[in-house]
Amino acid sequence: MYDWNALWHENAGFRTGSDLTQEDLNGLEDALSATLFKAARDETDVAVYETPDRFILLGYQDGLQMLEVAKHTLFDLTLRVVTEDEGQGMAPPYLEALIDNLATGESGEWRGVLTLNPDGIALVNGQALSPELLPDMLFPELAFTQTPHFRDQLAGRWREELTAELPMIEAALSGGADEGSADVGLPPARMQQIYDRYAEMVRREQANLSRVFTDAELQLVAALFKGVTFESAASCRGLWLVVEAQLIDQEPDRELQVDALALLEKMKGLSYAQEVALIEGLLAS
Numbered sequence: 001m002y003d004w005n006a007l008w009h010e011n012a013g014f015r016t017g018s019d020l021t022q023e024d025l026n027g028l029e030d031a032l033s034a035t036l037f038k039a040a041r042d043e044t045d046v047a048v049y050e051t052p053d054r055f056i057l058l059g060y061q062d063g064l065q066m067l068e069v070a071k072h073t074l075f076d077l078t079l080r081v082v083t084e085d086e087g088q089g090m091a092p093p094y095l096e097a098l099i100d101n102l103a104t105g106e107s108g109e110w111r112g113v114l115t116l117n118p119d120g121i122a123l124v125n126g127q128a129l130s131p132e133l134l135p136d137m138l139f140p141e142l143a144f145t146q147t148p149h150f151r152d153q154l155a156g157r158w159r160e161e162l163t164a165e166l167p168m169i170e171a172a173l174s175g176g177a178d179e180g181s182a183d184v185g186l187p188p189a190r191m192q193q194i195y196d197r198y199a200e201m202v203r204r205e206q207a208n209l210s211r212v213f214t215d216a217e218l219q220l221v222a223a224l225f226k227g228v229t230f231e232s233a234a235s236c237r238g239l240w241l242v243v244e245a246q247l248i249d250q251e252p253d254r255e256l257q258v259d260a261l262a263l264l265e266k267m268k269g270l271s272y273a274q275e276v277a278l279i280e281g282l283l284a285s
Contacts, residue, residue, distance in 0.1 A: 002074065002102075003269045004038060006212065008046045008057050008067060015065045018058070025058050032056055055103070071103035072144030077157035078237075078272065081114075081168040093172035095124050095165075097158075099139055108139035116173050120190075129169065131159040157271075163201050164273035167194050168233050205277030212266060220258045221267075222282045230279050239275045240267035 025040040025047035034049035046059040057067040112124040122129040224246040
């Protein structure tokens with residue numbers, strides 16, 4: 001479901017000490033008034049407990065520490081550029097934002113029309129399209145959008161996802177212009193700008209991934225991706241499915257002594273930008 005150990009380390013600043021005396025991390029249901037959701041496998045792993053509205057993570061680091069995570073904060077945002085009519089009552093190209101929260105079981109969607117202004121600047125629903133500018137996105141289906149920190153969290157995820165999607169948006173808008181400009185395409189300077197942004201995004205994400213995956217895990221993923229082509233942008237999404245299928249057929253994880261289940265959990269937690277960066281890194285190696 002989630003990479004609990006990554007969540008534990010990413011939120012180190014929000015952990016608190018605990019005076020619980022129970023040495024067994026997996027035996028604290030009564031003390032916490034919570035249900036054990038995921039047992040700790042060893043002293044380096046975290047135990048996860050669940051209440052109706054939050055998860056409680058417990059681990060050892062300078063004593064027993066506790067991290068409480070509200071379920072409504074554990075949502076994922078996926079942006080998608082739609083270039084063909086999918087029966088949504090909106091003419092393409094448009095931008096589709098999907099929010100999923102596995103913890104609460106909620107999901108929502110938003111769509112915005114993509115256009116170019118006379119100066120060639122991309123717009124979504126008439127607003128300038130930028131990773132730094134969050135458009136007016138409403139998700140009436142979601143109960144947690146009214147929480148104080150939702151917009152801040154949404155802005156961070158928007159920045160990450162939109163940066164990865166900008167090349168596709170530029171291509172969609174270029175192809176959707178009038179016939180004369182469609183033949184010409186984007187000016188070389190604009191194409192270079194898109195390339196530079198893409199390269200910088202990949203570089204940053206690869207630096208982050210080097211701290212998430214071990215060398216053995218990356219070696220295993222590289223072996224599993226041999227012969228797999230990622231020709232379209234959409235084919236780069238959901239890499240964990242490729243890894244899972246290959247593991248079932250080949251079982252190479254045993255040879256490299258990699259915890260396949262832990263690897264799959266990490267893969268499931270990757271954003272689209274991270275998946276693209278992983279593919280680019282493996283192709284270059």
